[in-house]
Amino acid sequence: MFVIKLGRRKVLAAGLFVSGVFALSASSSLLGVDEEFKVAHAARALQPGEVVLVSVDSNRPLKELTATSNDRNFLFYSDGESAHWVGLVGIDLETPPGDVQILLNGENLDGEPVQFTYQVTILAKQFPTRQLSVDSKYVSPPQSELDRIAQERRRVSRIFATTTPERFWRGPFLRPVPGETGSGFGKRSVYNGKPRSPHTGTDFRATKGTPIKAPNNGRIVLVKELYFAGNTVIIDHGLGLYSYFAHLSEFRVEEGDAVETGQVIGLVGATGRVTGPHLHWTVRLSEARVDPLSLMNVLKTAGGS
Ligand SMILES: [Zn+2]
Structure with missing residues (x-):
């Protein structure tokens, strides 16, 4: 588990199930707000054609959360407890290998935007x-x-x-x-x-x-x-x-x-x-x-x- 400090913000990240590179950053609108996010992913593999389950824990409840990756939007859902969010992100069949940014966009209960990125590294896959x-x-x-x-x-x-x-x-x-x-x-x-x-x-x-x-x-x-x-x-x-x-x-x-x-x-x-x-x-x-x-x-x- 790692803690990344960005200005006054503390951002907490953990990669679970599958080792993946991760990176978190804060949007300028949030600098100065003491908010923490714990992001993790689970996947059978990080390869083209795979579904990646991304989970986000926030120290403050969120009103909504979506992810954008490779120009596609993925809606996240929260099971009652609005500080815990889950979303499925699809890695298209023809995604080239390399780093893929998952941009997470949300809104907290005060209506303030929340934005951070999570990075996964996609490995090449040869299809017969x-x-x-x-x-x-x-x-x-x-x-x-x-x-x-x-x-x-x-x-x-x-x-x-x-x-x-x-x-x-x-x-x-x-x-x-x-x-x-x-x-x-x-x-x-x-x-x-x-x-x-x-x-x-x-x-x-x-x-x-x-x-x-x-x-x-x-x-x-x-x-x-x-x-x-x-x-x-x-x-x-x-x-x-x-x-x-x-x-x-x-x-x-x-x-x-x-x-x-x-x-x-x-x-x-x-x-x-x-x-x-x-x-x-x-x-x-x-x-x-x-x-x-x-x-x-x-x-x-x-x-x-
Ligand atoms: Zn068929």
Whole structure:
């Protein structure tokens, strides 16, 4: 544990679970105010595609706290005791290695701004390449489908760009199907010999018809057959966190439904661009592309409430 003195301010910082470089600084507006912050993080790894849980303890209660990192905003939450705040920060799949600044912005009960930075060092990660053979219409879609594909991309991007200020999720995220994971997150995909965008989800092995359970509470914001993803369900877990499930054979929910952890949202299938039945699960956190397994891990390990 370290104490950093900045002018008259004492700032306390601790790196827990994973060793990380940290740095704290005070905004000029606060110089002269005797405020202390203890910042810690937990993560499976500090690498592209990982979720980092950041916790902040302040000696004075705060009204609100958000983090900004790599131009993305992450809303923090407080469990009743407004001197303790927790937030999930996403390290996007294509983040280059190096130091990443997490700028924390808040407001104390007197309405005064509170600002400090926390630094983590992201290590490089090499993602393997996978070769897949699919129907040629999924590699070079016909002209007639291009408008539809563009429209679907826009709709999904708009959903991920929306941050619901309420937090729906509680506790750790559960596995949506019992099976093992197949193809992993971040793999560079080559379809019929042609390179395509990286795999932004994790695939779970499952037979057709296996019930898919909501990994946590949320609101259903999309139930639709998409060109590449086939039958797709998106759950808004709140605070910019989304689950996207693809290739379903059947839906069990409708747009607007509130779902609870463990509730069946649909059945595993093989619709869209697939080589066989499986469940594809993508997680977005304030648009950052992160590994669902990292999300499951960090909340289980750090005891996210
Ligand atoms: Zn997949």
